[in-house]
Amino acid sequence: MAVLTESRTALPTGTWTLDPVHSTIGFELPYLAGTFRGQFKDVDARLTETGIEGAARVASVDVKDENLSAHLQSPDFFDAERHPELSFASREVEVAGENVTVRGELTIRGTTKPVVLTGTVSGVVADAYGNDRVSVNLATTVDRTEFGLNWNMPLPSGEPALANEVGLNAELYFVREA
Amino acid sequence: MQVLGISGSLRRDSYNTKLLRAAEELLPSFVELEVWDGLKSVPPYDEEDDVQPAPAAVEALRQAVANADAILIATPEYNSSVPGQLKNAIDWLSRPLATNPLRNKPVAVVGASTGAFGAVWAQAELRKVLGATGARVVDADVAVGHAPTRFDAQGTLVDDDLCEQLEETVQALLAETGARRLALAS
Numbered sequence: 001m002a003v004l005t006e007s008r009t010a011l012p013t014g015t016w017t018l019d020p021v022h023s024t025i026g027f028e029l030p031y032l033a034g035t036f037r038g039q040f041k042d043v044d045a046r047l048t049e050t051g052i053e054g055a056a057r058v059a060s061v062d063v064k065d066e067n068l069s070a071h072l073q074s075p076d077f078f079d080a081e082r083h084p085e086l087s088f089a090s091r092e093v094e095v096a097g098e099n100v101t102v103r104g105e106l107t108i109r110g111t112t113k114p115v116v117l118t119g120t121v122s123g124v125v126a127d128a129y130g131n132d133r134v135s136v137n138l139a140t141t142v143d144r145t146e147f148g149l150n151w152n153m154p155l156p157s158g159e160p161a162l163a164n165e166v167g168l169n170a171e172l173y174f175v176r177e178a
Numbered sequence: 179m180q181v182l183g184i185s186g187s188l189r190r191d192s193y194n195t196k197l198l199r200a201a202e203e204l205l206p207s208f209v210e211l212e213v214w215d216g217l218k219s220v221p222p223y224d225e226e227d228d229v230q231p232a233p234a235a236v237e238a239l240r241q242a243v244a245n246a247d248a249i250l251i252a253t254p255e256y257n258s259s260v261p262g263q264l265k266n267a268i269d270w271l272s273r274p275l276a277t278n279p280l281r282n283k284p285v286a287v288v289g290a291s292t293g294a295f296g297a298v299w300a301q302a303e304l305r306k307v308l309g310a311t312g313a314r315v316v317d318a319d320v321a322v323g324h325a326p327t328r329f330d331a332q333g334t335l336v337d338d339d340l341c342e343q344l345e346e347t348v349q350a351l352l353a354e355t356g357a358r359r360l361a362l363a364s
Contacts, residue, residue: 066275066276067275067276069276070275070276070281070312071275071310071312073312074281074282074309074311074312074313075282075309075312075313075314075315076309076310076312081282081358081361081362082358082361151309
């Protein structure tokens, strides 16, 4: 198996749909002395041998406080009313063994920017019900202000409370379409 | 199109209420501005009173905001910040955060003060507060400093530059309101 994994140079053949229950599309960024994390619960994605595309509904943003969730959906942040979805579409994919590099366009709050995502792609595994499964883990960092998410709050020191650099991570679990 | 005007000053001869009236003069014919006069009757926010039905003055305020297409707030500045009674009214409006009537509502903030700076700090703080409630805050401002010299005896704003700024702010508010209508209709 190891030899096969290391020799992979392309995404698996066929068309794959996301298993949203076992997938996570999330973000994290420095806030005060720690890290603020959240994820989107309503997501979908599609994998083919030529690329990956997916979307997340802003209304499903999941953080540990309902007031924070409401603020994240407001015009101060994602502006869910006007821009209900975040989306990504790949343009170019390189696979080298288990490593994958995906170049594509990320759209947040109606602004589209090129991004490079790096991560891993698993081998194909058949589950107990005869379904083929494969996982793709991807991550990148973006500057949220480039997408118009500019909110901040100055600390007493004058420093901003919230960082601009945001880590995006996607743990995508795909099932082969019948 | 309905714009709700809220003056942060309770005084009968308020410069901020005059500023709202000046804005009303600049509105196109299809837009109506109603100046809300219930601020003084809003009780202090107490979570124990924040139940259904809300106090009558609060219910009236929430309904007025919900019915309006856009909000124009004119605020004075008390001790470098937002007057307490205005902030209190916004605190009532903001609850619960996820469904409050200010959410996504286009709001513009202007201000007048007897001092030199035209309530710029109060305006900035008010925009921050409104952003936290989920309002769609318009990026425009009008700072009427030395207010007693800017209005004539009939309460008309007589400074050409300020009139121009007020018109730009009103237009920005109406543009945001129109954009929201289009977005919701699509």
